[in-house]
Amino acid sequence: MNTPRLRRLAVAMGIVLAVAGTGSAGAASAPDPVKPRVTGPVEHTGPVPGGYASWKDLLLDQRKMVEAAGRITAALRRNGDGYAGVIAAPENRELRLYWKGKPPGYIDGLVGSLRRDVAISVLPARYSARELEREANRLIRENSGVLTSIAPSQDGSGLTASTASLGAARTAISGAAVPVTLEHGVRPELSSRWDDSPPWWAGGAWGVNGGPAICSTGFAVTYLGASKLLSAAHCASVGQTATDPTGQVIGPVTHVSLPRDLLLIGTNSGGRVFNNPINANGNAIVSTEYSNPVIGTSSSVVGLFVCTSGAFSGTNCNIRVTAVNVTINVGYLLFGMVQAEQQAHTNAAGQGDSGGPVEVVNPSNTTQVFATGSVSAIDTSTSVACTGYVTSGRICAWRMYYSPWSNVTGAFPGIAIIPG
Template structure:
């Protein structure tokens, strides 16, 4: 049943059994429980969202009137936020939603184009060091009502211990749209599956050219050249090696704005990513099948060499700009744990793959690469080495990476 409303929410939800969110997501990832229906609904919702916007998330602001949307895989529901009159063709798309999927349309005060313009003004003010521009991240609210900025109390103290209300007021004046400030920690680059070999898989430990610890991202092809991705803050030149010192290959291209480095590898990519814990000695890996777009509400997994696989992650924001180790990066997505018994990411997981199920857990779809830890520091649990962990992560969506470097994922 699908109903299209402007300015009001319809909460017609499918019946679902209440269960611990972490247990549900772990069962989904294993593919051994009835909760696999959640990711089956997510796949349907994501296809519906793609039909609405028809562009990857970093280009959604080009859609006139589009403000944002969220998906709720647990209940099979999509909320669309629109500035102005919803086009007839989209009303028809929503009216023809698959059986078991419900939708609502809400009037939004601002379009995503307006919010991104405000976001970019905030980034510019922060980069120039403008008085009172203490925020370290800025991104649109999915309902089109304004922006959210993050700031650290330590950073604000340099400007007279600015309160959240004062930061909000200053940001609103610069952005030209309403801004809500949230105190927290700044995004921190997460700069360890120990000994990989050709065919190379994502999620393996990389020794960087500067002898640091990072994680390999998706493999693929750039023309006839086999490549692996990782984060650009791991190094933009020099030779990458495995945790045991085997040469992986040289960094041959990078984009610091996308926080991505391309490594030309000796050998071929496997088209897989390492699953399980950081100490996955069996080499167990799962297939990566294509690439997908990210939606607020999606459930994703992140795989890092330092902390292993984490699947209880829910996308809470897209189109985020954030300062990471002194450099502003745009078009980041944010995912937060839904299970407080685990973590979202650890320092050492940078460059690792973010994936989502396409058929209940057997195959996974590329969604992005890990850029930074954010939110709140949390107890790490089992990790490869002493490190820092967070309850949320920022990642670069895969679509602009593929477009920028002309990649074909393995």
């Protein structure tokens, strides 16, 4: 088959990275059109952090930490009581909880209970998460032409902002109510299996109204009593029709949440994800393809190891969450995003992977995954060689941004994952 061709789509003050048809991208090696129901492992590679004997051992501890963090954040009352953030540090074998002031009794009791299974350190924070969020929102709204992203530090110490204009940014943050660390040069930009069929799976290629593939399908869900597929809002608009690269109709775009970069496609969807085995750098080997069942969802915390599986790049792993609740400016603002980095500085995601699945491997069975989010954007200042099915004519990066599961449930209340 012929591969999609590429272009950049200008949007307001930024550039939306999508794949569409202007210049040739070169031939892609298309997978077998027969849906690969055989499973294979989704594996992290390379040295295991923290002296663990295996990635499985690390992932088992990570899973306990993520579940404990979810219990803590779910228990927070309306004002947060001084909560600043959590960091999963499996390499130190502990979950770190940061709090401004003395944690209330209900949190002390919960932490005491959780410590039966997870080592938790409670550490002091200078600012609460709510204080940092308020100041972050003020700064980026008042300086949207200067700041490209802003995120709270999970230890409650302040904010980290990125900019393409260091001098202007220094002026912009001069009156900030909290400390702000500036990163110069960070440029967030919105980022197929090529012949899928119903029930449609996550990680397949799709386009609009019979056009070339530009994005990737996300996880299968149910919403308002109907079966849907997730993807990225910058890929299409409500009323447009999603089609696969052969022109087969997937279904109509029924719902869009632009501030969280999420959309829903109405279709017959199934709870599996296309994946590939990976090489020593954690990047896809596209000569072999299989699929894996989704068994649930995972929240995102700093320190979490995830994998991506976009239609263009294939499966990439060894990607670690470095910031949560990030606001990024791509010509308009995206809220509640997660920043993550491929640890060997090879491809994490690229053009055409937008909307594709972000997954966490089940440590007890590496042929199963947890739905974690939807690929949204990349930092083009960290561009690297692309991997996967299309390696030329597009941009890939080792730092990427995704819309987490908490954004999915916030945008579409009552939504539920379809298990495989």
